[in-house]
Amino acid sequence: MGEFEFIRFLEGENSSFFHKEVIRGIGDDCAVIEKDKDSVILISTELFIEDIHFLREKTSPYKLGIKAVNASLSDIAAMGGVPLYLLSSVSVPKDIGMGYLEVLYKGIKYACSRYKVDIIGGDTSSSINRIAISITVIGKMEKRKVVYRKGARPGDLIYVTGYLGDSAAGLFLLKEEIDAPLDVKKKLIDSHNIPEPDILAGRIASEYEFASAMIDISDGLVADLNHICEQSNVGAILNLEDIPFSKELFSLKDRLSIYELALYGGEDYKLIIIVRPEKRRDFEEIFKKRGILCFKIGEIKKEKGIKISSKEGIKELEIRGYEHF
Ligand SMILES: [Mg+2]
Incomplete structure (x- = not known):
């Protein structure tokens, strides 16, 4: 099963939701949740894994932080929305040091400030040998103007x-x-x-x-x-x-x-x-x-x-x- 087939498999599972506010689940650039009668919340999440999405020795942690945020915000752009909030979770190998993590977060913060996005949560952990970054973005827009x-x-x-x-x-x-x-x-x-x-x-x-x-x-x-x-x-x-x-x-x-x-x-x-x-x-x-x-x-x-x-x-x-x- 390839990546897209797997996504289609998940889509099949999501035909019914417990909550009626879910307008769109898996399968578009963002999930779309009804906020009130005129507006919706957009949510999307991205994963960045060392050696799959980036090479540690070829990318500065600062730029990596910016890229992770910008690439994630692109999914809000793809629906026509306004980005508002972000959660970032980072896992780094023990030997990499706090300095790296600090600079990575500086990049994340800088990218968020450029688009007036508030960082409202996240998590950190150590990993065995590779860096992993997970970014979740939340945005809003007018319900009838969402572009699917x-x-x-x-x-x-x-x-x-x-x-x-x-x-x-x-x-x-x-x-x-x-x-x-x-x-x-x-x-x-x-x-x-x-x-x-x-x-x-x-x-x-x-x-x-x-x-x-x-x-x-x-x-x-x-x-x-x-x-x-x-x-x-x-x-x-x-x-x-x-x-x-x-x-x-x-x-x-x-x-x-x-x-x-x-x-x-x-x-x-x-x-x-x-x-x-x-x-x-x-x-x-x-x-x-x-x-x-x-x-x-x-x-x-x-x-x-x-x-x-x-x-x-x-x-x-x-x-x-x-x-x-
Ligand atoms: Mg996309």
């Missing part, structure tokens, strides 16, 4: 809120598998180490009711777009030429397969926003006015599967992304 993964319809347009593949390229550079000029290296490694959650983009997409479906890119463009397609019972076609690249990643196009990284590399934490065609003009105008990037990369189709169109014709894309087991 399930709302995409054929004819809707597919947007992403930034350049793709930078984070995966950053990992190659971090592991010193390739080299690049210093400024390129810094930009791409930063994209990997300290991704920014697109909270403002998510908020605008939900407040103006631009988005019919939304998700953040954690496992890769194709894998995450596939979550939208499966839950909306649709397919999609992407345009190869519209895939947005940063100039830094583009400059490495002879050394890295940049399309592979953009389609399948994870952890970009940009949003995929699905927009009805009639809202296209207002959506693009307001995003431009607010200085937020958005690129139209394709269209939702009735026919299942994800395809890509290029000069060479239309090709079916393999559905795969980063699976943790």
Whole structure:
């Protein structure tokens, strides 16, 4: 059983809840709990394990703290919500020392302060040999404006809120598998180490009711777009030429397969926003006015599967992304 199959197995278990306030359980970026008749609470949790999600000797504890928070807040952004509170639990091997833990928490605190998120709890423990961090985020939003993964319809347009593949390229550079000029290296490694959650983009997409479906890119463009397609019972076609690249990643196009990284590399934490065609003009105008990037990369189709169109014709894309087991 793969990771996604396991999630589907859990979803099957969660068809009935003890509490009627549960609007959505497992299966979207956040669980959605009714707060009162107009508003909901959003809850999501993430786990970061040494050697699976990060390499201790390649990441400073301060940046690791920031990344753990930012990646977690991205799930609130993906519903269109406002983040409010966070709980962080950390487990570190005995030999690692309190200094490490202190700096890690400084990073967590700094990231929270940037988004006015209060740390309201957590736990610490020692572990046998690896660091483990668990972050739970809590947010709020208007009940009728929550954007789920399930709302995409054929004819809707597919947007992403930034350049793709930078984070995966950053990992190659971090592991010193390739080299690049210093400024390129810094930009791409930063994209990997300290991704920014697109909270403002998510908020605008939900407040103006631009988005019919939304998700953040954690496992890769194709894998995450596939979550939208499966839950909306649709397919999609992407345009190869519209895939947005940063100039830094583009400059490495002879050394890295940049399309592979953009389609399948994870952890970009940009949003995929699905927009009805009639809202296209207002959506693009307001995003431009607010200085937020958005690129139209394709269209939702009735026919299942994800395809890509290029000069060479239309090709079916393999559905795969980063699976943790
Ligand atoms: Mg997500």
